[in-house]
Amino acid sequence: MPQTQIKLTTPLSDETVENLRIGQKVLLNGVLFTGRDAAHKKMVELLDQGKPLPIDIKGQVIYYVGPSPAKPGQIIGSAGPTTSGRMDSYTPKLIALGLKGMIGKGKRSQEVIKAIKQHKSVYFAAVGGAAALISKSIKSCRVVAYPELGPEAIHELYVENFPVIVTNDTLGGDLYEEGLKIYAIK
Amino acid sequence: MCKIKTIHTKEITETVARLCIEANYYLGDDVLKAFGKGREEESSLTGKDILTQLLLNAEIAAQDQVPMCQDTGSAVVFLDVGQEVWIEGGNLSDAVNDGVRKGYAEGYLRKSIVGHPLNRVNTGDNTPAVIHTRIVPGDSLKITVSPKGGGSENMSAIKMLKPAEGIEGIKKFVIDTVKSAGPNPCPPIVVGVGIGGTFEKCALLAKEALLRELGHPSPLPDIAALEKELFTDINSLGIGPQGLGGRTTALAVHVELYPCHIASLPVAVNINCHAARHKEAVL
Numbered sequence: 001m002p003q004t005q006i007k008l009t010t011p012l013s014d015e016t017v018e019n020l021r022i023g024q025k026v027l028l029n030g031v032l033f034t035g036r037d038a039a040h041k042k043m044v045e046l047l048d049q050g051k052p053l054p055i056d057i058k059g060q061v062i063y064y065v066g067p068s069p070a071k072p073g074q075i076i077g078s079a080g081p082t083t084s085g086r087m088d089s090y091t092p093k094l095i096a097l098g099l100k101g102m103i104g105k106g107k108r109s110q111e112v113i114k115a116i117k118q119h120k121s122v123y124f125a126a127v128g129g130a131a132a133l134i135s136k137s138i139k140s141c142r143v144v145a146y147p148e149l150g151p152e153a154i155h156e157l158y159v160e161n162f163p164v165i166v167t168n169d170t171l172g173g174d175l176y177e178e179g180l181k182i183y184a185i186k
Numbered sequence: 187m188c189k190i191k192t193i194h195t196k197e198i199t200e201t202v203a204r205l206c207i208e209a210n211y212y213l214g215d216d217v218l219k220a221f222g223k224g225r226e227e228e229s230s231l232t233g234k235d236i237l238t239q240l241l242l243n244a245e246i247a248a249q250d251q252v253p254m255c256q257d258t259g260s261a262v263v264f265l266d267v268g269q270e271v272w273i274e275g276g277n278l279s280d281a282v283n284d285g286v287r288k289g290y291a292e293g294y295l296r297k298s299i300v301g302h303p304l305n306r307v308n309t310g311d312n313t314p315a316v317i318h319t320r321i322v323p324g325d326s327l328k329i330t331v332s333p334k335g336g337g338s339e340n341m342s343a344i345k346m347l348k349p350a351e352g353i354e355g356i357k358k359f360v361i362d363t364v365k366s367a368g369p370n371p372c373p374p375i376v377v378g379v380g381i382g383g384t385f386e387k388c389a390l391l392a393k394e395a396l397l398r399e400l401g402h403p404s405p406l407p408d409i410a411a412l413e414k415e416l417f418t419d420i421n422s423l424g425i426g427p428q429g430l431g432g433r434t435t436a437l438a439v440h441v442e443l444y445p446c447h448i449a450s451l452p453v454a455v456n457i458n459c460h461a462a463r464h465k466e467a468v469l
Binding site: 066 | 229230232235236239240242243244246247250252253254255256257258294295296335337368369370372422423424425426428429430431432433459460461
């Protein structure tokens with residue numbers, strides 16, 4: 001796998017996303033939106049009713065995270081990725097609306113992989129359990145939608161050099177599959 | 187004549203609270219050592235990089251006194267109660283739950299427990315704990331707190347094999363369980379295997395296997411050999427750190443045994459993520 005390290009700033013363009021390849025290390029900068037099961041459910045319900053989303057997701061990146069509570073003086077608690085598969089049933093609709101990236105951990109469904117390819121998006125893996133390290137790259141955090149969901153509300157994070165790995169790219173590449181192929185000993 | 191030792195529930199509550207926090211902030215030296223060894227031997231550059239991040243993460247968590255992972259787990263508490271211990275001051279389970287409540291609040295740990303598995307309303311304080319009480323000889327109380335993350339617990343499995351399936355059946359079940367778990371339990375993982383007992387005893391053996399210090403094989407030579415073989419086979423699957431490919435899929439495989447019925451061969455596989463957390467204290 002290539003070990004180039006790329007710095008990117010959100011929002012992401014089609015062109016930027018198309019140039020990414022599985023295995024690349026990326027440092028993300030700029031705004032990320034958080035969202036997990038409950039927020040995804042609410043957003044897709046709005047779309048199904050033909051209503052607008054509470055945030056403009058065009059070109060944006062969603063981070064699947066449910067942080068631990070912040071200690072006094074902390075911007076955010078420990079904030080590692082959660083399992084992305086739980087968002088799979090909602091994700092293709094958001095990608096079709098222009099969502100350019102997702103950060104989480106674990107494999108995506110075939111429907112998500114297809115939507116990533118068709119609409120030019122990218123799935124990044126963050127290191128699950130590296131939550132204390134990851135929270136160091138989060139410089140600000142505020143609730144922008146669904147405050148009633150508490151830690152599951154949509155937060156706008158401003159991040160600097162947030163470390164991720166390209167895991168599903170616009171060519172249909174899947175690092176989970178490729179990694180297994182390369183390193184399995186028969 | 188035996189001497190009865192009195193332990194007050196207040197002391198139990200304070201100790202459980204402290205252990206909940208310490209287990210979530212400070213990863214054991216055995217796990218850190220296993221990360222280091224994995225990084226040295228890992229052939230995937232991505233895998234090496236992930237192990238470096240995990241070492242750094244553990245350092246930051248300990249230094250800043252914050253949880254190493256945002257999933258600070260279900261509070262699994264083992265109580266080894268000496269039969270010469272008298273507990274005063276109230277109900278033992280309440281004392282443990284008060285400790286969990288206090289530890290999760292004061293340590294800024296995430297509350298991840300829902301009070302009803304179908305209604306799914308969060309209890310707000312991470313109680314109740316899952317408490318396993320064992321009566322043992324002696325006049326002390328050993329408390330072990332093992333916060334268990336949801337992602338890896340979800341990938342665990344149990345199967346009642348036929349005795350005829352033997353060791354090959356056991357190996358296949360363990361490997362299949364780890365293989366189908368793939369990236370989900372946050373590898374590199376610790377694999378706890380229970381063999382024998384009854385249905386519930388077997389699952390508990392697998393959980394207890396996770397508490398053993400990494401790098402310590404079973405004292406039984408045939409089981410130590412099985413652990414070694416499973417370890418090699420699991421690390422040949424190619425899953426690697428975070429499932430992104432590599433050779434460091436498991437940090438250790440621990441197998442625990444118990445006698446069983448002539449008709450049975452239960453096998454349980456309890457998977458722990460790389461945050462293989464547990465802390466203990468003796469009162």
